[in-house]
Amino acid sequence: MNKTRKIFLTEKEMPTHWYNIHADMPNKTLPPLHPGTKKPLGSDDLAGLFPMELIKQEMSMEQYIEIPERVMDIYRIWRPSPLVRARNLEKLLDTPAKIYYKNESVSPAGSHKPNTAVPQAYYNYMEGVKKITTETGAGQWGSALAFATGFFDIELKVFMVKVSFNQKPYRKSMMNTWGASVVASPSELTESGRKILAQDPDSPGSLGIAISEAVEMAAKDPETKYSLGSVLNHVLMHQTIIGEEALKQMEKAGDYPDVVIGCFGGGSNFAGISFPFLRNKLLNGHKTRFVAVEPSSCPKLTRGEFRYDFGDTVGLTPLLPMYTLGHDFIPPKIHAGGLRYHGAGSIVSQLLKDGFIEANAVHQTESFEAGVMFARCEGIIPAPETTHAIAQVVAEAKKAKEEGVAKTILFNFSGHGLVDMASYDQYFSGALHDYETTQEEIRKSLETLESIGV
């Protein structure tokens, strides 16, 4: 009997290129627009925020982009990550389905986020950048970028959503240990922050607000660049190392997924696990399903609209075509996870619009229930975000049992929860409630959007 749990690749078997799915999409994304003129953006418009190489990647139609050796060298600290057969979960659910997960929690920051943090820090370093600003929600992105900038002696300032800053002090400590400085957002350091605080001194903050602050600080200082941990094309592309590895590992396991699942904030971990398998759907007609799982409290994919919208709350970023709840939308702070973002990346949005992927929204108590079940049978405590994917996996595995079909499920275990245990405390104490955003709230939030023809 084969009892192998983990399927490893050697460091030599690591993929050498990121996959740019944009090249293979039948419908390309609509162009990003300048926030002032509303005209399509040129690469010069972004030069104040990003190094040229990342702007090039953002707009690239090359199918593959080579991973620089210096980036590979840092990837090798934790990559290739294991693909794991969740045999105990299968047994517990008594399902005919086979369940695999890609364990991205093995990175030193505990999540998939370093996959893009490292190349972003690297390209900034190569162009002489000495200081970067960014935002972070639950803290996964900020700690990943702190980890990455540490290798390149780049000063990092992190605007951390206030509700998380207070709930998750260890995230701040991690960022400090890697040498970054952290401030709670909204802050008094930026005009954007002061504007929000004037309206609501008790604002819990949101990713959208924190982005405004980080972008503003970078835009005002020619020496400073900005870095984003999700949504953008180049960010999603860097994450495809996950799926490229998983493809090779599934092949070693002699298997191929019928359904690929990832939780969804802005799109980066979902894209990372999905896009390389999606290539086979786009180019070879494979039938695999792809399910993006978002929280019911922030349901942009399932109940938002496909519109041009800002990436931030104040309206400083380019306008991007996306499924959105409106950039003014502030998800209820009752929600524990880091999936509290109003919009979705352009590529993922286009793929959803074109029917190549699906989306589902789950409640957080259902997610935590699945997360605790996973911790007790598979041993690893998942991040609150990751529990959303697990809830979907459990539902798919139960459906497979009902229908009596053996199917192969692959999901991205995007991060562990060891630095997010306060959320579990809240869950166990009964303090976490489910929140269904109302249609009225969504309508009101979307009302503020200017109509730009999509």
Add this chain to the structure above:
Amino acid sequence: MNKTRKIFLTEKEMPTHWYNIHADMPNKTLPPLHPGTKKPLGSDDLAGLFPMELIKQEMSMEQYIEIPERVMDIYRIWRPSPLVRARNLEKLLDTPAKIYYKNESVSPAGSHKPNTAVPQAYYNYMEGVKKITTETGAGQWGSALAFATGFFDIELKVFMVKVSFNQKPYRKSMMNTWGASVVASPSELTESGRKILAQDPDSPGSLGIAISEAVEMAAKDPETKYSLGSVLNHVLMHQTIIGEEALKQMEKAGDYPDVVIGCFGGGSNFAGISFPFLRNKLLNGHKTRFVAVEPSSCPKLTRGEFRYDFGDTVGLTPLLPMYTLGHDFIPPKIHAGGLRYHGAGSIVSQLLKDGFIEANAVHQTESFEAGVMFARCEGIIPAPETTHAIAQVVAEAKKAKEEGVAKTILFNFSGHGLVDMASYDQYFSGALHDYETTQEEIRKSLETLESIGV
């Protein structure tokens, strides 16, 4: 140029046996004594606390003991763990030394402790035990045992040293998530706890006190057994899976250590990495040095005495021959790490007495300094305990540079620090001070020991 960082074993290459070094020691340990009669202990005397199979292992002189398949199956969740070449640290220190570390932080509990927690839970389960008590210092052991008992539906009660209980709430949450219950020690639940609280209501607790509480609760209930995370022979033996894997991995790397380093609390992670390499010293005359690194605030190996002493503070456990500071010794609470234990395991003590291993004491600010350096160049944030080993590694690597000798250093990266970030906060804020236990304090503490001929 070879840039490989990690040397992996496949699951099939995993060692199938633990190594019992006792079989190969020229001088066996003196027998444990009954706490009342002071006569050598029979296996019946321990039957109230431990399942028979563990008592057998504790007293065994077999050279190897086979790892049960069910234990192997759970080991495979994270084992074999990677052996990593610390190339960035080597470069930073500009040393001719090669530095390898065994990364035990990849376990779901974040440390090496599950290596013995899993078999202990398993053997209890096999003998029908439904409830276990234990103690935990910094929380690594308690969370590891909670992780392990979760697989076998065993109820677990953890007495957690009060200073850590307050400093490390996430550890408690982890244990709860895996299904265990946790109480701060000293507690009102036991006579031992009440006795300590009567003397000092503000007692910060210590491992010795927490052991008394856990042992008392198990001894008073015939349905309940007790489990210890270090010190005892069978515990150290279970940890040898670390060194057995490392032996194979060093061979794959085409290398062999000149010095093996582990931090030291009661001996389990040090023994785990060392004993399989020590076998080559005992049987084949290899010259490798073995360095146990303890905190200067709790220096039993370097400044304690070799005596019969209790494992706990109240005096409920058998008397063991050990290097000790006296069971009344309560390490200063200023110390952040989980190495605050008054004594050392019998086997390690005998090996130190016989000159097969060495010991060194380091201050905690030096340790944290080394830990932060490691986090920034190698990427992984070490547990406060592990930083003690790293401080020694840095000293050895610098010495190699001064002497111009290439040597190979292997150390055990026993755990990550992500659930111990409060200690790093204290370090950065300057709140951590070094504490050199005075000779007078040690003399006074040892004075209370009854003299039993050693």
